Amino acid sequence: MKLPRRDNDSEIPTSSMADIAFLLIIFFMVTAVFSATKGLEFKLPKDDNKPPEQEEAVFVKVAADGSVLVDCRPMELDEILAYLEPKLLRNPEKPVILYTDASAQYKSMIAVYDVLGMAKVETHGYKVKNISVPTQSEVQEYIQLFGFNPFESQCG
Amino acid sequence: MRLKKGTKAPAIIPTASMADIAFLLIIFFMVTTVHEVDRTSVNLPLAQSREEAEKGSAIVVLAKDKFGELYYMFSDGTNMSHTVNGPQDIYHEVSAITYRDSTTQFILKADESVRFELVDELLDTLRKADAQKVLLLCQQATVNRG
Numbered sequence: 228m229k230l231p232r233r234d235n236d237s238e239i240p241t242s243s244m245a246d247i248a249f250l251l252i253i254f255f256m257v258t259a260v261f262s263a264t265k266g267l268e269f270k271l272p273k274d275d276n277k278p279p280e281q282e283e284a285v286f287v288k289v290a291a292d293g294s295v296l297v298d299c300r301p302m303e304l305d306e307i308l309a310y311l312e313p314k315l316l317r318n319p320e321k322p323v324i325l326y327t328d329a330s331a332q333y334k335s336m337i338a339v340y341d342v343l344g345m346a347k348v349e350t351h352g353y354k355v356k357n358i359s360v361p362t363q364s365e366v367q368e369y370i371q372l373f374g375f376n377p378f379e380s381q382c383g
Numbered sequence: 384m385r386l387k388k389g390t391k392a393p394a395i396i397p398t399a400s401m402a403d404i405a406f407l408l409i410i411f412f413m414v415t416t417v418h419e420v421d422r423t424s425v426n427l428p429l430a431q432s433r434e435e436a437e438k439g440s441a442i443v444v445l446a447k448d449k450f451g452e453l454y455y456m457f458s459d460g461t462n463m464s465h466t467v468n469g470p471q472d473i474y475h476e477v478s479a480i481t482y483r484d485s486t487t488q489f490i491l492k493a494d495e496s497v498r499f500e501l502v503d504e505l506l507d508t509l510r511k512a513d514a515q516k517v518l519l520l521c522q523q524a525t526v527n528r529g
Contacts (some may be wrong), residue, residue, distance in 0.1 A: 245398065248405030255412030266490065266520040273511045288498075295466035329500035336499050337428035337521060344432035362507040363500065 255266065267340055269360070284359070285314060287343075288382065291328040293335035299382035307342050315346070322357040326378040329363070336360075339356040351366040421464040421492065423456055424509035428495035429453055429516035436518050438489040441480055443505060447494045453501070460487070470508040488516040 252326055287307070288296040295302050297310055323343060327336040343355045361369070361378065369377050415499035421442045442464060444456035457476050467473055480487050489509055493502050509517055 241402065245401050245405055248402055248409060252405060252408045252412065255416060259412060259416055259468075264436045265523070266436060266518040267432065268434050268490075269431055269506075269517040269519050271506065271517055310521065320471055327499045327503070329498065329503065330497045332495065333493055333497050333499050333502045334428035334495035336502070337430055337495070339520060340519070341430040341432055341521070341524070344430075345502050360506070360512060364507045379467070 267337065267344055269340075272359070272365075272379075273277060284324050285311060286378075287323060287325045288378070289325070289327040289331050289335050289339055291330045293331060293338075295339055296382055304338060304342050307339070308346055311343075311346070311355065312351065312353065314354065317348055319353060320357060323355050324378070325358055325360045327360070403521040420458040420460060420462065421456065423464065424494065425492050425520075426495050427492070427520055427522040430519075430521035431524045433521055433523065434518065436490050436520070437488040437516075440490045440518065441477070442490045443490055443509070444478075445491075445493040445497055445501060447497070447507060453494075453497065470504050473505065474508045474512050477509055477514055485513055485515060487514070488518055489514050490518045490520050492520040 235250070236368060272371070286296075286298055288299075290296065300310075302310065314318055323334070325339060325343070327339075339360070340360075341377065343358055346353055346355050348354050366376060421444060422442045423446050425444065425446045439460045441460045442456075442458040444458075444464060446456065447453055455467045455473060456464045456471055457467045457473055459476065461479060467476065477489065485494065491502070491505060491509075493505070504519065
């Protein structure tokens with residue numbers, strides 16, 4: 228006896244593919260995080276105990292309350308670059324010492340460091356190349372050398 | 384004259400392209416997902432002139448917990464970050480890395496409200512451990528155009 232032949236359509240079942248795909252999407256969406264991978268570059272001096280070189284520098288002090296003194300003059304953040312411009316155009320290698328009070332907030336120091344880093348040759352015609360941020364052990368070395376903290380006594 | 388009844392079209396939502404869209408989204412998330420070695424939640428300070436961190440940089444974290452207590456974490460850039468006791472531990476970890484490669488970049492991820500002396504202590508620790516390149520991790524500050 229000849230069996231009747233059934234015509235079945237040959238197809239790949241894809242009905243659950245969308246479910247799997249959306250599950251994967253949900254997994255990646257849940258595990259994805261917004262990561263901060265940018266910041267301000269900071270060059271540390273070598274720990275070689277060399278005596279400090281004597282050179283006239285611009286002295287920027289961040290006080291405990293976050294206020295800023297540039298060469299002992301109180302200044303707003305947006306005034307700093309205008310003050311530095313003629314000095315750095317004359318001498319592009321002029322060092323800038325950024326001294327922050329120990330009890331000041333980290334963000335106050337970053338705000339000033341950020342302003343110094345904003346000067347670009349393309350836009351401002353100069354760049355602050357030599358930013359020195361003395362650490363406490365360096366300050367101690369200066370105290371041993373001079374007998375007092377030159378950064379604290381700088382502005383009287 | 385009586386109009387003929389229209390042919391009955393089945394009421395279905397076309398879902399043929401849904402799988403394509405879903406797979407495009409999957410590819411997007413797969414490409415953009417990065418393996419992070421540190422997921423500590425830190426209120427970073429704001430800055431405008433930021434630079435991209437080098438891949439594989441070691442991370443030093445100084446963060447505050449929900450009670451305002453400070454804690455330190457460290458990652459060598461390949462393994463997940465772990466809690467360390469303080470600058471002394473960080474010194475040993477950093478020294479081990481700089482001994483192998485002195486050009487390694489160290490990302491300093493510190494809470495914006497910590498006292499500068501703590502950050503200063505960490506910078507001093509990194510300097511003593513012969514670290515040369517440090518990146519102070521910051522959030523993007525909105526540019527004031529007013």
